[in-house]
Amino acid sequence: MCGSMSKRVEVLARLRDAVVNLDIDGVKRAAREALEAGVTPYEAVMDGMAKGMEVVGQKYEAGEYFLAELIMAGETMKEGLSVLEPHMKPGDMKHIGRVVIGTVEGDLHDIGKNVVITLLTASGFEVIDLGVDVPAEKFVEAVKQYKPDIVAMSALLTTTMVNMAKVIKALEQAGLRDKVKIIVGGAPLTEEYAKQIGADAYGRDAVEGVNICKRWVSRGG
Amino acid sequence: MSVRRASIPWRENYLRAVESRQPEYIPSRIGVMWPLWNTYRERLEEIALRHPLVFPGFKPGSIKYGEKPGVLRANRTLVDPFGCVWSFNIEGFQGQVVKHPIEKWESFKDYRFPDPEDGLPAEGSDRLTPWSSIFEGLDRARKEGWLVVAGMPHGFFFQRLYYLRGFTNLMMDFIRKPPQIYELIDMLTDYNLKLVEKFLDSGKVDIFYFGDDLGTQTRMPISPKTFREFIYPSYRKIFKHIRDRGVHVYLHSDGHVVEVLDQLIEAGVSVLNIQDRVNGLENIASVCKGRVCIDLDIDRQYLVPFGKPEDIKRYIKHVVETLALKEGGLMLEAEIHPPTPLENIEAVAEAMEEYMWLY
DSSP states (O other), X not given: OOHXXXXXXXXXXXXXXXXXXXXXXXHHHHHHHHHHTTOOHHHIIIIIIHHHHXXXXXXXXXXXXXXXXXXXXXXXXXXXXXHHGGGOOTTOSOOSEEEEEEEBTTOOOOHHHHHHHHHHHHTTEEEEEOOSSBOHHHHHHHHHHHOOSEEEEEOOOHHHHHHHHHHHHHXXXXXXXXXXXXXXXXXXXOHHHHHHHTOSEEESSHHHHHXXXXXXXXXXX | OOOOOOSSOHHHHHXXXXXXSOOSSOOEEEEEOHHHHHHXXXXXXXXXXXXXXXXXXXXXXXXXXXXXXXXXXXXXXXXXXXXXXXXXXXXXXXXXXXXXXXXXXXGTTTOOOOOGGGOBOOTTOSSOBOHHHHHHHHHHHHHHTOOOEEEEEETOSHHHHHHHHOHHHHHHHHHHOOHHHHHHHHHHHHHXXXXXXXXXXXXXXXXXXXXXXXXXXSSOSSOHHHHHHHTHHHHHHHHHHHHTTTOEXXXXXXXXXXXXXXXXXXXXXXXXXXXXXXXXXXXXXXXXXXXSEEEEEOOTTXXXXXXXXXXXXXHHHHHHHHHOOTTOOEEEEEEEOTTOOHHHHHHHHHHHHHXXXXX
């Protein structure tokens, strides 16, 4: 391996490790070193930090990391991005897919949704966050406007999860249902319920949900 | 079905269950969320009247209904006495904190908790209830022979920390460990201890009720190690102070908490109100049965709202067979949310009234 190649491998590993080790102070230094070594910002994100997020996801699934660590890893990645982004030219960052996400009407809970957004972004998705208490029409408008690959919906309450079915129905009525994949998640949701309302998938937790989204876009929908 | 009558007062039976002194029956109760009361109204009142043991103290006319039946939208915000901004969008449901007073540590140096002498806070309320009014309620319970409950605010600790800091910030605090988080925890512990002291000074109290949702659906948001470092010491300090005075501690938590059940028991909890499905009946039995009184929150997310009445009855029987001991240590609770059908509420009531006598 030539010198510049090994330096590249080394700085990318440092970026990956900063995310895995939740080293929010070290990640900026690692990002600067990557730029100095001639690594492009896009490579630094996808081959460095995003690889770290994959390891973080695995540690979460193995029960070694918890939500706190997932969040910290996401924030660590954001910190690294703050160094890399000013060096990116428009179009440098190639997204792997686009997701419109929101907590459905009647529901104000956003902790789960925000973790999903962090992980989706870290995985290279462009995310359009519609926020909380989002009525069906707003989902429809967003699908028309942004033409996403995926619509993701969250609900914490049995009272409000029934509104997910309204969103799917509204997308059907607008002739948009076949244009998107739909994933649902949240405390009272089940695989069975997701099927019953016509969603394409149910994410048991944020990591599983994001893995499903990644599989969808890698298969081309 | 005729209603079986208890031969001992409700309070005595409750305390026997908590203290494993052979209660006559398993204390069981149904708590219906207001939007469902507002949906079913008189039809639900009839069920409550037919099942007085599981709707203890229910009086017709005690529920105030909205202008029209059903789940009603709300649209209001308020600032609580801690400076947290709350938003509400469904009548009868708790709101969410949308603005946090110590989101940045710069705000912490001037931050003050409410004065414990001014009254008792309640989650999602903009005012403190004056102690005179709280003490009147306790005196009434004492005179009428009801359980004397010191009702501490839901979200008294872990949740209050993220109401103050914001969830993301708090999770990062647990990993980055800035000195301010330890200081904030100490302040919140002292604040709670002062509220506890006010109750204890008021006369005989049977039990303190605490609520703090510690779990998510599938696991804890923080590791048991993080819980041990940041939350357990304060729980232990507060609960021990109460238990040393011969008073019981009831702790409610939503979510999966299996990994910290031992810590909660160790901290001094007498009654643990936890959800069945997210924790697993077998896990609850193996860690808690015979060690702490379990107040089991019956599957409010799946079976009760969406199941069949016969499955609900079968399940409640199974719960009792799995967790009950003749000496006590078990209670049942069903918190019922929309869109639960009326016949499922009746099924819960009938099953509770039937199986509460099983031992």
